[in-house]
Amino acid sequence: MGIQITPSILAADFANLDRDIAAVPSADAIHVDVMDNHFVPNLTIGLPVVEAIRKRTTHDLDLHLMIEDPDRWAPEYVEAGAQSVSFHVEAAAAPVRLARELRALGAKAALGLKPATPIEPYADILAEFDKILIMTVEPGFGGQAFLDIMMPKVRRTRELIKGSGRQIALQVDGGISERTIDQAIAAGADVFVAGSAVYGADDPDAMVRSLRAHADAELHQNHVH
Numbered sequence: 001m002g003i004q005i006t007p008s009i010l011a012a013d014f015a016n017l018d019r020d021i022a023a024v025p026s027a028d029a030i031h032v033d034v035m036d037n038h039f040v041p042n043l044t045i046g047l048p049v050v051e052a053i054r055k056r057t058t059h060d061l062d063l064h065l066m067i068e069d070p071d072r073w074a075p076e077y078v079e080a081g082a083q084s085v086s087f088h089v090e091a092a093a094a095p096v097r098l099a100r101e102l103r104a105l106g107a108k109a110a111l112g113l114k115p116a117t118p119i120e121p122y123a124d125i126l127a128e129f130d131k132i133l134i135m136t137v138e139p140g141f142g143g144q145a146f147l148d149i150m151m152p153k154v155r156r157t158r159e160l161i162k163g164s165g166r167q168i169a170l171q172v173d174g175g176i177s178e179r180t181i182d183q184a185i186a187a188g189a190d191v192f193v194a195g196s197a198v199y200g201a202d203d204p205d206a207m208v209r210s211l212r213a214h215a216d217a218e219l220h221q222n223h224v225h
């Protein structure tokens, strides 16, 4: 699968989404954070905006649903044009059923975990997912400091993925920058969400390429994964 850099438009200018999405042609996908002010204490965008974005970019859309009742809403984001949908295990009533429904609709299904949620209870259902999303900040806001204390969980998740014998991506989200990406890749992550690092840079696309170069260099130097 290789390294993937997915810029988060949470750090873009919401009045200029079209321009800011076009500013990262080197992105592997555009990461879209949906927050409902219930699962997390912040409110962002919903289905109509995702539908509008879908019409303006050929990039894959990587949805991250930080919402209650994903069982009800996640399939609608596939209909709106998402190629990948992450929902949180803390919020889902029936994560396996929901993952199967998303895959049946043709999307990738991803399981999200907040920092205090351990991976071990979900070891037996990992194979139902295309990707595991480990939060490296408390979800809700961009621009927070990277939680390096999550690296043991990333390592354990990589081991469980290896044990499953499946091709499952391992995404980290929150505080990823040129300074922190090395730790995450050394721990076994291969998909990186970066919001403020990308959109706070003078040249967002150059930052996407730089993050990928950092990750590639760390990967080859340490022979991780």
Ligand SMILES: O=C(CO)[C@H](O)[C@H](O)COP(=O)(O)O
Pocket (backbone or CB within 6 Å): 008, 010, 011, 033, 064, 066, 137, 138, 139, 140, 141, 142, 143, 144, 173, 174, 175, 176, 193, 194, 195, 196, 197
């Ligand atoms: O999911 C998120 C917050 O809940 C954001 O995607 C994440 O925080 C990325 O932003 P930054 O790179 O600025 O930390």
